Amino acid sequence: MKKIPIIILTGPTAVGKTNLSIDLAKELNAEIISADSMQIYKYMDIGSAKITIDEMQGVKHYLVDEVTPDYVFSVSEFQKRADDYIQKINKDNKKVLVTGGTGLYLNSLIYNMDFAKSDANNELREKLRIELEENGIDYMHNKLKELDPEAAQRIHKNNTKRVI
Structure with a gap:
């Protein structure tokens, strides 16, 4: 399978990733995949600096508010969902911008880590x-x-x- 280039914007909470990611996405015709271990969960808005609908400014975001807090979400599942979204975004002729600060999530994409043996x-x-x-x-x-x-x-x- 052909590798699809992705742009990664990372750093700790509250350093300005959200605003910069929106500006970059608009400039580059990109859609955003969140690599944040807390933003995946619905209802967990306080303390996670989760992006709001208004802040998205019409830029499509993935892996935000996808599962309920009682759902056991793993890095393996992040990798699978993110890979699926990367394929979709690329198929739509847009660039992929991955943003967030969960290092293991980012590493799972960068280094194509294999989690099949660690069920x-x-x-x-x-x-x-x-x-x-x-x-x-x-x-x-x-x-x-x-x-x-x-x-x-x-x-x-x-x-x-x-x-x-």
């Missing part, structure tokens, strides 16, 4: 999620300490997704 064990994950609900955060983090003390030191107990 999550959803059955085990669900079992552990229920165990967390029943027994609490401290219990689950202590269980992690027993199984993998190094990981338990790196992962804060409130980061339940990583603890699981």
Whole structure:
């Protein structure tokens, strides 16, 4: 498959990526794919500096408000959806502008990372999620300490997704 060139605009929150991305998209006849791990979620507008409809100024955006907060969204799914949108945007004879600050999302596109071998064990994950609900955060983090003390030191107990 022919490689499609993409333009990447990245940086931390609140440095002006949004305004610059709109200006670039208008100048270059581009559409924007968000590479932000929080903007993918509907209803999570506060604290994510999510672009508003008015701020979009008619520029088409992808991967903003696509899934609900209870949906488990992975970098693998980001890569697949972003690749599909890249194909669509290119087919429409527009340039692709990827903007955001989630490094792993960006790396998944730049380096074409293969996530096929790292499928999550959803059955085990669900079992552990229920165990967390029943027994609490401290219990689950202590269980992690027993199984993998190094990981338990790196992962804060409130980061339940990583603890699981």
